[in-house]
Amino acid sequence: MNKIIESRFLSPNVKLFKIEAPKIAEKRKAGQFIMLRVTDTGERIPLTIADSNSQEGWITIIAQGIGKTTKMLNLLEAGDYIHDVVGPLGKPSHIENFGTAISIGGGVGTAIAYPIAKALKDKGNYVISIAGGRSKEYVILEDELKACSDEVYPTTDDGSYGYHGFVTDKLKELIDSGRKIDFVLAIGPVPMMEAVANLTKPYGIKTVVSLNSIMIDGTGMCGGCRAIVDGKTVFVCVDGPEFDAHQVNFKVLKNRNNTYVSKEKEALHDFECHLDQAFNKLIKQEQN
């Protein structure tokens, strides 16, 4: 069991957790993820490691409450425990000095883009960060991004904050301004990553996306996370999670990620109708 040292909401349903995990903190590189289980009957879900500190022995993860597991996770607070945490899994991001690098995060995707932006900056890139959200309160980590980027552009779909429009609109504006862009990283909902890939492809800009497949073990054993990249089957957990955006078959990714939609709804409904039971289970876990 791993103890939560600190937790806070970054936006109405996105929560950051600082978790005790000294071994993982020691080894973790940007782009890698953990698998966690909130309780002993929970599912295993992958979450990217947003930050870490090897001296103090912690990592941070950021979760958006969408389904039962993430909503249950978001009930936890400092002092609580997560039943299982394993990692760091997946290949680290390939970081080099590309020149000018744009890091794009859509919604909670910003949490995954942030550590990579930081690593890109450390390698000497000129880093431009775009952080998108539906409206102002969904734009996250703006201060953290400012600390590791040369330029930061928050964008909102409704225009309530920053640039009014999608992240791709801002990206297009930057490309059209004639600036030399050497590398684009895009992390967020599948349609967003697909739109970025479609936008940069005609310009031949190297573009990388981090895939959010459904996983069970996260170590290559089950093959549930398979995706199609460059016409070939890959296992996102051991071959990724990052891939060349121009080679990813996004349609297959979308379809496979939708496999359990009806089951997820069922579980969520049941969870929300029996919140008291969920609380009791978490309290019991604390006591053990």
Added chain:
Amino acid sequence: MGAYPAVPKLPNKERTKIPRHKIPEQEANVRNKNFQEVNLGYTIELAQAEAQRCLMCANPPCMKGCPVSVKIPFFIEKIIEGDIASAAKILKEDNALPAVCGRVCPQEEQCEVVCVIAKKFKPVAIGHLERFAADWERNNIGIQVPEIKIKTGKKVAIIGGGPAGLSAAGDLIQMGHDITVFEALHEIGGVLVYGIPEFRLPKEIVKAEVDGLAKAGVKFEKNFVVGLTSTLDEILKDYDAAFLGVGAGLPYFMNIPGEELSGVYSANEYLTRVNLMKAYDFGNNDTPIVDIKDKVVAVIGGGNTAMDAVRTSLRLGAKRGMIIYRRSESEMPARKEEIHHASEEGVEFMLLTSPTEYHGDERGWLRSMVIQKMELGEPDASGRRKPVPIPGALEEIPVDVAVVAIGNGSNPIISRTTPEIKVNKWGNILVDKVTMKTSKKGVFAGGDIVTGGATVILAMGAGRTAAKYINEYLTNPDFVWDWE
């Protein structure tokens, strides 16, 4: 003194007159709707009657047939005497997981096939007797832990908590070493907990045997992926030797069109969802599996894993459960008992067929598969007759779920992070066949990561062999680590 009265030791002629005792099992039409164990186990009366059939050979071939050399006639003799506790004790001198092995070993290819009376009659039901003794101990007196003589002060890291690692741990702890098992998943047991279904091996039994090892002093580190959480080299700073029993890793697919559709699973994923994550009890557990009720499930493959997957499908309510296998029944690698049980439960066998593609709907869900009919040609490298496609003999059949159970490649995590460990072109770790030592000093390996997908007991045999030589390496200064 036994717990039960002894039964007489009969003259040899009398012994062979007794027919082999069938193990009581759930009715096929009842059990194919539940996840409870199929075999119910011998009663004391059945066990003693079966034990009486053993000829107590002076030079018993069954012991040589057993990959871990269980002292078979000796434990059977204790059953005759009614002293089941001693029978269990003898078993555990050679086998760390007797209740598991009594259930999942292919006895018909190992100990029972060489049984002397098998030449004329049916062999002694060694597996059923092993299971009886181990279950009796667990249920009546609790798992007994052997006394550990002297502590050597040496530390051994066991990488992988599956059958190979657990049997190595069981032996090494008795030799007085300090043992820690590192496991990637959140539960100990490897394939015993994620792969083999509840109805063939109840998880409670695995847990009890693992608890027995813990009681004997074995330490367990779960949620720890060696190679990622710490590298093997980092582990070796704190340990004197290591055993790699990480299992077969990556499931094979056939690389045919449509394998990416929702509803197409690897057997590993399908079984892990149901067994380890308990998707059959969705509602009380959070991991889903696609709806199987009233659906058509096709399982591709003819091994034990394929049988496990198809029988699981029936229990999840499938309308049809089919085995799609490219050779004929006699080439099937599954245990005879599993094929027999599957067929009793209503599994359809579509032999000499192989899928060529899957078709889906606009939302990416599997709807049908095309199968190619085959015929048997000349024997191939495995000695089995090679399946050859019959030109034009293609058929499209509607299916809702397909499970690909054609084996596993090796997981790259260890070899990627420890290049000193030499592997073959398939990624299997190369070992010295006698000692199980690898190309890296102090590191031994065994089980599926060495052999490719095989059986639980072969992995356990490898674990035991490695344990013997790890002990040798740790205690004998003359142990030579040469490697070509």
